[in-house]
Amino acid sequence: MSTARAPKALGGTTGGLFLYLPDVDAAFRRAVEAGCKVLMPVTDMFWGDRFGKLEDPFGNQWSLATHKEDVSRREQVERAKSAMAKLSPGGPDARDPRLGHHRRRRQALYGGELESRA
Numbered sequence: 001m002s003t004a005r006a007p008k009a010l011g012g013t014t015g016g017l018f019l020y021l022p023d024v025d026a027a028f029r030r031a032v033e034a035g036c037k038v039l040m041p042v043t044d045m046f047w048g049d050r051f052g053k054l055e056d057p058f059g060n061q062w063s064l065a066t067h068k069e070d071v072s073r074r075e076q077v078e079r080a081k082s083a084m085a086k087l088s089p090g091g092p093d094a095r096d097p098r099l100g101h102h103r104r105r106r107q108a109l110y111g112g113e114l115e116s117r118a
Helices: 024-033 073-087 097-110
Strands: 016-020 037-044 049-055 061-067
Touching: 024 037, 024 049, 024 061
Parallel strands: 016 061
Antiparallel strands: 037 049, 049 061
16 A cells, blocks of 8 residues: 655645656646646757646646757857746836846856846
8 A cells, every 4th residue: 555645735835847848738738628727838949959837736836848959058058048047027026126036046056147138
């Protein structure tokens, strides 16, 4: 007999599953139809994957992806900068000291000075 308990029974999950699939959109749609909750819709990501995240009815979190293109490190850095800028339109982190750690984190991750959006 198994002694395993579902994440919902434990109040959350400490892990997740990540699957690369031939067609992430079709798999994601089937999972939602089967009762999964969308945590992040399927999106083209800056590193070259099409990626989305779900939670099943038991509380397990699933990340699903299809690799679409190989992206050089240099191009990933440029795409990441653009993606991060879109997350904070108008640059609130440049004006709000409570959000400054996000800017410092991006600089540490992607190197160099990011343009000011003040």
